[in-house]
Amino acid sequence: MSAPTLKPKRKTYPIETKKLVIKLKAEGKNNCAIGRQLNMSESTVRSILKNEEQILKMCDSYGSSSLDSRSYTSTNSKELIKMERFLVLWINRKESEGVDLDKMTIMDQAKSFYSLICKKHNVLPSGFKASTGWLYRFLERKGIRNLNMTGERNSADEIAAKEFPAILKGIIEDGGYHPDAVYNMDEAGLQYKRMLKTTFLAKNVKQARGRKTDKSRLTVLFCVNSTGTHKMKPLVVHSAKHPQCYNHLQDMKDAPVYWRSSKKAWINSTISQDWLLNCFVPDARRKCLQDGREFKVILTLDNCPAHPSFLDGLHPNVRVVFLPPNTTSLLQPLDQEIIACVKALYHKTVFRDFRRCTESNIEAQQMIEDDSDVDEPMEEEVNEDLLTVHEFWRKFTVKHAVDHLMKAWEGLNVATIRHGWLKLAPHLVPPITQPIQQSRDVLSAAVQEARLVPGTVLVTWLRTTS
Structure with missing residues (x-):
């Protein structure tokens, strides 16, 4: 009996790479050549080109430096992008003020920003929960480091x-x-x-x-x-x-x-x-x-x-x-x-x-x-x-x-x-x-x-x- 095959891990690409795919296509290169040059599959190239209009629109609206490698196909993607930009700015401000921030504080503030942004633009919130998984991905995307002091635990006689x-x-x-x-x-x-x-x-x-x-x-x-x-x-x-x-x-x-x-x-x-x-x-x-x-x-x-x-x-x-x-x-x-x-x-x-x-x-x-x-x-x-x-x-x-x-x-x-x-x-x-x-x-x-x-x-x- 053969061992079960593991599902390959999904790979994501930064917005700059996606813009490069669009640029190479505009220069006349075919999908196979683009994939070989950027070390990605042809199907990935096709998926990026399929969302070409949306990617360029996002870059024009928010700037490529503010976007990460996530897919922006959800209804509230604009609100989420804006929320994360506010959140990064808020973290910078609080750090300059000398305020200690922990995970729960950042997650609560993210939900607060998202709710206010949706209310301002008359958009129905999509159910963004600011989960722990989202937080770690956000911190990794934005290069925010966590400093924590942990206590010492004594050995116990079970x-x-x-x-x-x-x-x-x-x-x-x-x-x-x-x-x-x-x-x-x-x-x-x-x-x-x-x-x-x-x-x-x-x-x-x-x-x-x-x-x-x-x-x-x-x-x-x-x-x-x-x-x-x-x-x-x-x-x-x-x-x-x-x-x-x-x-x-x-x-x-x-x-x-x-x-x-x-x-x-x-x-x-x-x-x-x-x-x-x-x-x-x-x-x-x-x-x-x-x-x-x-x-x-x-x-x-x-x-x-x-x-x-x-x-x-x-x-x-x-x-x-x-x-x-x-x-x-x-x-x-x-x-x-x-x-x-x-x-x-x-x-x-x-x-x-x-x-x-x-x-x-x-x-x-x-x-x-x-x-x-x-x-x-x-x-x-x-x-x-x-x-x-x-x-x-x-x-x-x-x-x-x-x-x-x-x-x-x-x-x-x-x-x-x-x-x-x-x-x-x-x-x-x-x-x-x-x-x-x-x-x-x-x-x-x-x-x-x-x-x-x-x-x-x-x-x-x-x-x-x-």
Whole structure:
């Protein structure tokens, strides 16, 4: 039995090559001679010549330098070409302003440009979705490079991760713990002035502009139970005992979070012990009394140095169970989308205020309206009524960060919490009836809020007069 033949990969040609085919035909050469000269099949030559009128018309209308190797036979090809030209110009502008661009930002802006162009020309949109495939082809055609910083992933012990859920189930059943009384605690660093980590550069730019990253940070300690019915008030660790932005409070006990301080804003064993006795125990006891249950709970956490072994046995009604080493990424509920969703919701609320304070959201409409010569240089006009990015971040305090953090924590739904427990204790999780919040989707919404935020000063781009 013969092996199946593979379908040959379709080859595309740049517009300059197609123009050369038309030129050689006009000089009197036959199709075979043209194909031999340009190393293409005769059928390809015939296809190009068949679309001769359309190719020349496109070159006259838009210039051959703006066209790529795609076929322009679709109904909305003119609108798509114009959209891509606007998009390239928009990327160049945002790079010059110092704005970080990621894939979702560019895809959203492409759809926005396309919709505005179709509306202006009274054309029914063809269903352009700005897919990931389109994005990669667009970036390749236009020579736009992607710079991205990726995180480091620790190796995980998959064997221990498979065995431990059964061990935990035995502990819960032997102790007679109620599903509402099984908790997980974990902490995460939050760079509360963090911008996007990925940026795209135009092909004529050698490297990203050197901007010093603001590393203002705090550590947040989260705790939830397995049914999602109890989200404890977060604990925030900051370098200051009583920040200036909280001068209106006589005591940090009145803050919306539990407040602790350390020199580098990290969790340590002292803070962990303090949190267990003075934050977790009172909250858990209150929840048990509200539900009419005996105060007897399990707290699961990882075995990092900030979680000393003596936490187990520190309180007679609290059983502390440590996860096996190197299983956090596989088992820990708060690491299964929960903290990621909270961070994404945080950035969404921050960028919503960011954009409201720094952007009038009229740039795209002006670019479409003033498209008589999109390749002309643009003038800058500063809007004095809106904040610059520098001014926004300068006025953005840790109090603002905590307020946005609490909005994000309150916005986390029960379904997402329950979904996070499926790997560690699936037998405790009630049915999930709500949609689960995916951190990727939430972050996409955050990007939509941030996509038009300028990087240095707010500018309104105006078309120059000839």
